[in-house]
Amino acid sequence: MGKKVLMQGNEACVMGAIAAGMRFFAGYPITPSTEIAEISAQELPKVGGRFLQMEDEISGAAAAIGASVAGVKAMTATSGPGFSLKQEHIGYAAEAEIPVVVVDVQRVGPSTGLPTSPAQGDLMQARWGTHGDHPAIVISPATVKETYLEAIRCFNLAEKYRTPVIFLMDEMVGHLREGIEIPEADEIEVIDRTVNKNLTDEQAYSIPEGKYAPEMAPFGEGLHYNISGLFHDETGFPRGTAQSYEKFMNRLLDKVEKNRDDIEKWEEKFMDDAEIAVVSFGGAARSAEEAVIEARKQGIKAGLFRPITVWPFPEKALEAVAKKVKRFLVVENNAGQMVIEVKAHAGNVPVDFLGRFNGSVVDPDEVLAKLKEEA
Amino acid sequence: MASELINNTMRLRNLPHIWCPGCGNGILMRDVAQAITNLGLDRDKVVIVSGIGCSSRAAGYMNYNTLHTTHGRAIAFATGIKMAKPELTVIVITGDGDSSAIGGNHLIHAARRNIDLTVVVFNNNIYGMTGGQFSPTTPTGSLATTAPYGSIDRTFDLPTLAMGAGATYAARGSAYHVPQTTKLIQDGIAHKGFALIDCMAVCPTYYGRKNKKGDAVKMMTWQKENVVMKAKADTMTAEELQGKAVIGCFRNEENVPEYTAEYTKLIERLKA
């Protein structure tokens, strides 16, 4: 392990991204994500990277995708209203298969909402925000250290599957300062997109046997192909039949569906003999974990199930938990979003919900009280 | 048989194009290809970015690195490409609606930054792709499907708009005037900074038909008879210019700092 530093969540996001190879950032300021733009502006030129303050969030996403098309690992970051504006381009990157990382440091909505208090109300938007069916990889960190490490994983997954990855942070973690040890370069895994130099112009979007993503070189390296948000054939040109479109869509969805083992990630704590599983993610999981620890002290057999990859939802793992526990308690900083997914996979196990969506963080005492009620 | 130019610059497998008979887009696309060819640019390093619209379909036919993006955002994507890899020549092909309605914000900010992009607008004074709604360049009083009683909207003059926002190169060409327009596009590409070339297209299918402008030949003949070269226009009175359209270069200012070059300097400075 490298040096120990005190770091803010938003800073950890940038430093992790740079460690993963990010050399381009474009965005528009909005609290509580602004430090991500500020720190990118400060750090990127030092490593030969480039920062762009764009005229809005739409162009921030567009510019990041453009940089990625040119072969440079790119990120954009925003919050609430800005995340709504980015949705069209998240779909574009999914359809055109361009790696990009989109950070949303959640705040209370809808609209300008309660600026800039913590919330987790964008969980469903991160999955379904852009129009049409599409694959989604969404990762939500709970600590500053995890923010650093998961930012790296966001880039790795984006490059590997050539798809947008959403880093779903929240104000609690984004503005939290914690001590972390920065890993050495040789302690982290960095994945770059696979490029097949032997492809002809006509084969740019061809998919190798057994793989899920195309392997064409970036722009400027001698391959002349078309990229489009329209349904396209192997050359990237809009052309095809209903059957070929269905095949294309299935492959896009399979990038995630068939690779769940590689993409899903969750943490279980005190789950071995747990009777009540508390399900929580991101910043809210900090309160949930504290409540679980306190409950254990008081003799309540509680455990924590914390999705880190929130989409695809780790449903098989949750189904396994459902076979062991008597109840679920879902704790979120919203009016009930992950609870929908938990109910879908809990079988006959009752699912309770504790939500806060008034701009304050869920309090560990509230969670504890709820656990006592149920025990 | 395709000409040598078409063979060398177009993806023949993707032709014929989707444009209506008589559409001006084909001529303008050819002008862009001719301009790139005249400059002797390395095909590997040329990127064509387009938005959404009839005009933006040009990218898919052209045999370069081509990015067909979302409606209005081509300039924003192009900004990211140019910033990430300044050695690439980045040309945007866009429509009047794409560049100045939904994409107007990106247009003015790219002009303000003076980033080295060349924006070629295929300006048919209408939303072609969606079937003939009025655009910011539809002349006031014109008929459109969303202006059934005549448009009351005032219009943008695109070169003036771009210059107001800081563009260091601004010009207008027309579909009829092939050599002149090719040269204007060529100079725009060669220019180190933001360049906009507003190209008068013709859309006989929607703008022409709705406004009784006649068929494609008639619309092109109008350009032939009513377009005035800037040098000549400079000698004419406002009265004489009534009902005419002026083509030529309105601004070509060199030696204004170019955005990506300035950023490269910043990187060098931090290294030192």
Ligand SMILES: Cc1ncc(C[n+]2csc(CCOP(=O)(O)OP(=O)(O)O)c2C)c(N)n1
């Ligand atoms: C976000 C969004 N809004 C609206 C549309 C529908 N749309 C497609 S092309 C177009 C207008 C195109 O007009 P213009 O840019 O002038 O191009 P032309 O077709 O005339 O060449 C519109 C409104 C869209 N595709 N995306």
Ligand code: SF4
């Ligand atoms: S609708 Fe108009 S602009 Fe579009 S292809 Fe037809 S003639 Fe050209």
Ligand SMILES: [Mg+2]
């Ligand atoms: Mg138009």
